[in-house]
Each structure stands twice: as structure tokens, then as C-alpha cells.
Amino acid sequence: MPGEKFTLMQYSVNAILGLIEANDFVIPEIQRPFVWKRSQVRDLIDSLYHGYPTGYIITWKNPSVRTKDGGYSQGKKVLIDGQQRITALMAAISGKEVLDEDFKKDRIKIAFNPLAADDSKRFAVQDASHLKDKKWIPDISVLFSANFKPRAFENEYAKNNPNVDLDELADEISKLTGIANRQIGVIELDHSLDIDEVTEIFIRINSKGTALSQSDFVMSKMAADTDHDGSIMRKAVDYFCHLAVKPEFYENLKKDTEFQQSIFADKIKWLANDYDDIYDPGYSDMLRVSFMHQFRRGKLADLVSLLSGRDFETKEFREDIVSDSYQKLEHGILNFINEYNFAQFILAIKGAGFISSKLLNSAMTLDFAYTLYLILLDTPEIPNVQIKRYVQKWFVLTTLTSRYIGSPESQMDRDMRSIQEKGFKNFLSEVEASALSDTFWTVTLPQNLETSSVNSPAFNVFLAAQVHLNCNSLLMNGIKVSDLITVAGDIHHIFPRAYLKKNGIDSKTKYNQVANYIYLDTQVNKAISDDAPCDYFSKAFMQCETKAIELGNICNLSQLNENLQENCIPLSVKNMDASSYEEFLTERRKLMASMMKRYYWSL
Known part of the structure; x- marks a missing residue:
């Protein structure tokens, strides 16, 4: 017993x-x-x-x-x-x-x-x-x-x-x-x-059944440590994450005299003027990235053991392991909060087209991307000018394939070890060959677009692709998709919802398919109203002949054809009504997948 x-x-x-x-x-x-x-x-x-x-x-x-x-x-x-x-x-x-x-x-x-x-x-x-x-x-x-x-x-x-x-x-x-x-x-x-x-x-x-995360245990270990500045590191993590969301909190932070005397205080004060919300990490994210790029491990449970002094081979606990682990974690936290590192990583993510937090749906995927950025900074065989490009490719690949959804820590741990053993470029080539085959682009990705979730990874990557490729919004020349995402646009239906419901397609999962979604200028959306696609697209084609603008601002046929292509709208749309809806969805998913393929290989 x-x-x-x-x-x-x-x-x-x-x-x-x-x-x-x-x-x-x-x-x-x-x-x-x-x-x-x-x-x-x-x-x-x-x-x-x-x-x-x-x-x-x-x-x-x-x-x-x-x-x-x-x-x-x-x-x-x-x-x-x-x-x-x-x-x-x-x-x-x-x-x-x-x-x-x-x-x-x-x-x-x-x-x-x-x-x-x-x-x-x-x-x-x-x-x-x-x-x-x-x-x-x-x-x-x-x-x-x-x-x-x-x-x-x-x-x-x-x-x-x-x-x-x-x-x-x-x-x-x-x-x-x-x-x-x-x-x-x-x-x-x-x-x-x-x-x-x-x-x-x-x-x-606990009657509420609330689980503790591994990062909670790390924070516990740090809070209990006064010999290796663990308690100050814990404050640095807390304060950074709080400032990332509330820059105005800096005035309160300055009153913590103990923290102000630490090596971390000057390193995070730049957040007082940072209002970007692309990556507002929680303490779990910050600990994970700080740990992974320093220890080359993916499981935070290992960090708890290391901060306790555990020798994984002898199973005993030693002070030199505690000291070394806190030293490495401190270095990892300093790398994480470094203004240049953080800003360059955000530029990489934005440069890949993810210009709004609305397009980001996985904190774990972002965490690994930042981990990769910090690892590549210390990888001599990869020139600094190429680091952002590799981070972008990995971020898009892992988003598209939902690599870190499910059992993220196990996958991260395997990836860390593979990068360590094979080198990142070789590892990337292997993953691209296995995960991004022709079948993925022509079959798997179109199937992944069969969803009504506006926050699906595939749809977010599609929008990022449109941003990266500098696409114009539908039926508008000069108004970019990026403008509508960040300034004044909303997602609307290409086949209007009321039109579909009137014609018997009244299931939300049917009329809310992401292949039926598009970012539209408000005035264009009002002009479309609840018209059938064959009606309003016919007007768009007609005004290329009459030059009398009724919808959008395009009155040139070659520009209109190009506009449909960059929004992945099949040219046959001008003849489509409710009976063609399924045909439209199938065709548009293929076009969206094709654009994402072109986008990925252009990075």
C-alpha cells in the first residue's frame, strides 16, 4: 500500500x-x-x-x-x-x-x-x-x-x-x-x-474544480525564493503583463521602490508608451517563452522541477541546479522584455499581414513564434536579416496547421528538441514537406474553410494574406482590406444573409460560412443591401460600360476582374443566385486556399 x-x-x-x-x-x-x-x-x-x-x-x-x-x-x-x-x-x-x-x-x-x-x-x-x-x-x-x-x-x-x-x-x-x-x-x-x-x-x-496551471506553480516557486531574486523576477513578470494591457499603470509601478532598484525596472518602462495590442502576453505566455528559449524545453513542469533543484538523472535536489536555473530564467525574462526584441517580433507578425489582434486566435502559436525569434538571434548560421522571414513562415505554417492546438506543450517540446538536433532550416524544410503537401493546399485547406467560425485559423490566415498582398476591398479601388480591418470595416456576407434566408437557406452554419464572408466598405454594403449576387455584380460589370457609378468605385473591366481575383470571387458570380450558393462556396474555398499558398511561399 x-x-x-x-x-x-x-x-x-x-x-x-x-x-x-x-x-x-x-x-x-x-x-x-x-x-x-x-x-x-x-x-x-x-x-x-x-x-x-x-x-x-x-x-x-x-x-x-x-x-x-x-x-x-x-x-x-x-x-x-x-x-x-x-x-x-x-x-x-x-x-x-x-x-x-x-x-x-x-x-x-x-x-x-x-x-x-x-x-x-x-x-x-x-x-x-x-x-x-x-x-x-x-x-x-x-x-x-x-x-x-x-x-x-x-x-x-x-x-x-x-x-x-x-x-x-x-x-x-x-x-x-x-x-x-x-x-x-x-x-x-x-x-x-x-x-x-x-x-x-x-x-x-477545491469544490469549484478550478485547475492550477503549471505557470501558477512557477510563480509560486518564484514568490517563495529570496536567495536568487525569484520574488523580484515574479514581480517583473506581473508588472510587464499588467503594463502591456494598461500602460497608464506605470505611474503606480514607480512607487514600488524595491522593484525600482532591480535590473528589470528600466527594462520595462518603455511599455508606459506602448499601446499596441498585437501581443499582450499573460504571465503564462511570458514564463513559457522565457523558459523555452533558454532551456530548450517545452514543458513548464520541467521549470518547476529545475527551480526546485531537481537533478533529472539522480532524482536528488541540489542548490547549484536551483542557482543555475534562476540565472537562466532571469536571462530569459530580460530577453523577453527587451524593447528591441519585442518590437522586432511584433514587426515580423505585422509584416506577415497579422495587423490586428482580431486575426490572432492562438496565444500558444504566438508564444512559440517569439521563442523562435529569440532562439534564432543566437543561431549564427541564420543571418539577422533573415530572422523575421523565418519567424513569419513558421507562424503562418503553425497557424494554418493548428500545430499548437490540442497538446501544445508536448508538440512544443518535440519541436524544441528537433530544432536543437537538426538546425532550424533543416527542420523547417522537413515540416513543410510533410505538412504543406499539394494535398494540403488542394484538399485539406479547402476542407478547413468549411466552417462558420469567423475566428478559424484558416480564415485569419486568408485575411492576413490579403493584407500582405495589399489587396483592395471588394468593388473598391484604393480602399485596402488592411484599412477595413484596422479602421472602419466589418465582415459582411457576399450572398446576403436575408437573401439566403428568404430563399430557404436559413441555417446559421450555412449562411455564415467563412467562404461567404468578406470585408466590405460600409457604403458598398449599404448599396448591396439584400440583393442577389447576380444582381449587384451585374451592376458592377454594367458600370464598366456605362461609366455611371452605382456600386463601389470601379468602372474599368480589367480593374474589376483583378478586384474579384484578389478577393477570391469566381468570375461566374455575376450569374449566381441562391441555387448556386453551394457551388459558389466550393469554388471560393479553392480560390482562398490558392491565395494562401501563394502568400505562404512569398514570405
Whole structure:
């Protein structure tokens, strides 16, 4: 029978807060920042007051690592579930400030009314009324301070509330301060458990079934580390990701004096003026890229093990592995946040036609593309001027083939090893030969376009191809598809939806096929209205003879034919009505696939 890999203990609230103060329990800020509502803090205090159970806290003991002198450094306990409850207790009882979503420090004060007739209304989140009404104790944290004097406090309260029964008041105060002695269950997981086992335990215990990601565990390890600047690195990751979305947050970041003294502070301040949203990485993305290009591995679980000092061969834990791993991760983070690297990567993605975040549907695919960019910077056989081109090709290839959808980490790990063993150019040639065969372009890709999802990878690549090839929008010369994507356009139906529904094609999956989608200038769309394609395209052809503009702005036949080609519209469209809809979809999918093939090989 296998031995138990956890220890179940009971700690008082006071003991837990003491262990955190002594840095024996480390709050990793997995759910950064504090996400509970203030009312939830009030409810937690109310539950403890009434002696109700408040759930288990789960900790995971960091392994003890062998030091250079042959001794062992004891691992700390990392809190992986219960952070919000512990933070709530620190805020309400210890009077600690918490971080809001903008990393601003704030107090959460819980008021207490010992005279409340209704037991359910004894606690409240403090507001102005509780400061005025003398029946309320506006902030319960004063009752838990080390120098709290019960008798003096009760006498002062009685002076403000002359009718109070001092014995009842003393009982209520005693019951409230007794919260400090309430027991909370703590499950301490053994350091020998791997990430998958810890995650499974977490899901089984956590009633909400919320899974922890491997990046959460990495952030936990970093938060618990003070010997190798792991906690500062964790801040760098958090702050970079927050600034990428909210550049105005920089003014708050400047107030973190500890971080401002780190090597990361100057490296991320450029984000204060960056409003591009092509790649706004989350902490999972940033950790993944920083790890992969430095360690040449694809699984973040390996990073957790390395930051713990694990030797994959001997299975022991060593301090030199911890030190080396943090050093490499720091280098990876610095490469990631480097303004030049980041800007050049974004230029590569935009240069491939992905000029809007609307065209990007896979964070993992972007992550690997940036990883590849950073790897190729250190690959002597590839000239710097060619790096963007290779990154573009790989990004389009992996988007088109959904390479990193499904089991992305396993695929990334295999790709990292292949690049290491064969060199990127040889590996790319192999993947192109196997994944982009003639059958892919003529059969598989047209089949992939049989979808109603406007966010499908194939359709996004088609739009990027139109941007890259500088295509004009349908029936407009001089108004580019790129203009409509970034400025003032919307996707519309070539066979109008109302027209199809009127003719019996009323299934969303039918009339919303991506092969029926096109970016249209607003005025063109209004002019088309709900007309059949044979009607409005006939007008477009007719105005090439009459020169009387009714639709769009093209009145030259060769220009019109070219315009249809760059929008992958078959020339026979001028004769098509609802009965030709399936024929149109089939033909247009082939034309779209053909354009994407031309686009890919032009990169």
C-alpha cells in the first residue's frame, strides 16, 4: 500500500498568521492580485465568528536542497490553495493592506456591531455610516492588536452607548477576539509529488474544480525564493503583463521602490508608451517563452522541477541546479522584455499581414513564434536579416496547421528538441514537406474553410494574406482590406444573409460560412443591401460600360476582374443566385486556399 503523500494538521488563525509573518508559509499570489469582493471578507469573518467550517488550506513543501558544503537548506511551505482566505484574514484581522487589480495598496475594514439584534447583521464592510454610528466598532483589527486593552475599550464603548450591558458587551468582544483561536485545517503536500499529482489533489479538494496551471506553480516557486531574486523576477513578470494591457499603470509601478532598484525596472518602462495590442502576453505566455528559449524545453513542469533543484538523472535536489536555473530564467525574462526584441517580433507578425489582434486566435502559436525569434538571434548560421522571414513562415505554417492546438506543450517540446538536433532550416524544410503537401493546399485547406467560425485559423490566415498582398476591398479601388480591418470595416456576407434566408437557406452554419464572408466598405454594403449576387455584380460589370457609378468605385473591366481575383470571387458570380450558393462556396474555398499558398511561399 503506497504511503500517504500529505500531512493533515490543524492550526489556529493566529498561528497561521504568525507562520506567514515568520515567512514559513509563503503566499505565492497565484491569483494576483486580491480578487475577493469585500463582502466575501465580511462573510469569512462572520463564519469564523459563528464557528462554521471555512475549508482546507493546501500547502506544498518545497524540497530541501543539498548545498555546496554538503548540508541541506530547508524548503518553505508554499500556499497553493487558500490564498484569498489568508489574505482576507491578514486584511481584516491584522490590518494589512492588500493589492487591488491595479496593484494599488488598500485597506479592507470590517465593522462589528456587538449590540445588533439580528445576528446576521453583526458584521459589515466599513463605510461612512459606521464611523458615525457609535454602536459600530468601525474596524475590528484594533481588537486583535498586541496592545489591545479590553477593559479600557469596553469602558469607552459604554461611554458612547450608555444603555449597553457591560457583561454582554464583554461576551461579544471575547467571542469576536476568539476568532484568533479558531482552527483551520491545513493539508501539507509532500515535496515528492509531481505537478500533475498536486493539480489532481487540488481539483478534488477545491469544490469549484478550478485547475492550477503549471505557470501558477512557477510563480509560486518564484514568490517563495529570496536567495536568487525569484520574488523580484515574479514581480517583473506581473508588472510587464499588467503594463502591456494598461500602460497608464506605470505611474503606480514607480512607487514600488524595491522593484525600482532591480535590473528589470528600466527594462520595462518603455511599455508606459506602448499601446499596441498585437501581443499582450499573460504571465503564462511570458514564463513559457522565457523558459523555452533558454532551456530548450517545452514543458513548464520541467521549470518547476529545475527551480526546485531537481537533478533529472539522480532524482536528488541540489542548490547549484536551483542557482543555475534562476540565472537562466532571469536571462530569459530580460530577453523577453527587451524593447528591441519585442518590437522586432511584433514587426515580423505585422509584416506577415497579422495587423490586428482580431486575426490572432492562438496565444500558444504566438508564444512559440517569439521563442523562435529569440532562439534564432543566437543561431549564427541564420543571418539577422533573415530572422523575421523565418519567424513569419513558421507562424503562418503553425497557424494554418493548428500545430499548437490540442497538446501544445508536448508538440512544443518535440519541436524544441528537433530544432536543437537538426538546425532550424533543416527542420523547417522537413515540416513543410510533410505538412504543406499539394494535398494540403488542394484538399485539406479547402476542407478547413468549411466552417462558420469567423475566428478559424484558416480564415485569419486568408485575411492576413490579403493584407500582405495589399489587396483592395471588394468593388473598391484604393480602399485596402488592411484599412477595413484596422479602421472602419466589418465582415459582411457576399450572398446576403436575408437573401439566403428568404430563399430557404436559413441555417446559421450555412449562411455564415467563412467562404461567404468578406470585408466590405460600409457604403458598398449599404448599396448591396439584400440583393442577389447576380444582381449587384451585374451592376458592377454594367458600370464598366456605362461609366455611371452605382456600386463601389470601379468602372474599368480589367480593374474589376483583378478586384474579384484578389478577393477570391469566381468570375461566374455575376450569374449566381441562391441555387448556386453551394457551388459558389466550393469554388471560393479553392480560390482562398490558392491565395494562401501563394502568400505562404512569398514570405
